[in-house]
Amino acid sequence: MFTGIVTDLGEVRSVNQRAGDLYRLTIFCGYPRSEIVQGASIACSGVCLTVVDAGEEGNRTWFAVDVGAETLRVTTAGRWRHGSKINLERPLKFGDELGGHLVAGHVDGIATVAAREDMTDMARFVLRAPAGLARFIAPKGSVSLDGVSLTVNAVETDTFSILVIPHTLRATTFGALHKDDDVNLEIDTMARYAARLMEMQK
DSSP states (O other), rough: OOOSSSEEEEEEEEEEEEEETEEEEEEESSSSSOOOOOOOOOEEEEEEEEEEEEEEEETTTEEEEEOOOOHHSSSSSSGGOOOOOEEEEEOOOOTTOOOOBBBOOOOEEEEEEEEEOSSOOOOEEEEEEOTTTTGGGOTOEEEEEETTTEEEEEETTTTEEEEEEEEHHHHSSGOOOOOOOOOEEEHHHHHHHHHHHHHHOO
């Protein structure tokens, strides 16, 4: 489990096809090499991936993950290339502060930026959600976008808006996000279960 509080901005070092639809991605990060172990989970722009190798190159730590067909289908991982920037978060430990909301790292689909409005001290984004996921998004509810925990400000049919503060713009990929860009969307688990309970009661 994760919290949607990004702790590092990673950079894709390489993308190599292994077999069929299986790809191995190597990612530079700022985490100490001693703390990255094989089998560990790291959220990469909201996608929970398993470390299969790790090492150092110069003064930079890198780790490798394998990405399969389903992940490529429902996330933006298939578009990552050498130099792509991605949000990183290591898993929540018992006793850690829950600064965002509970994020599983299981991306539900891809949302598209419909508009960006830069304001004096923040930015407002309007995003379009896939039709099947829009019903899970509510004003004042939580969503994870590219692994960042954000609060929904307003909802209108299949679009919703969020406000992003300066720190988040600097510390994540949101600073470089523009109209028509795609982001990984994970809906709030509580919203999913609430909707399921309502369906069962009908």
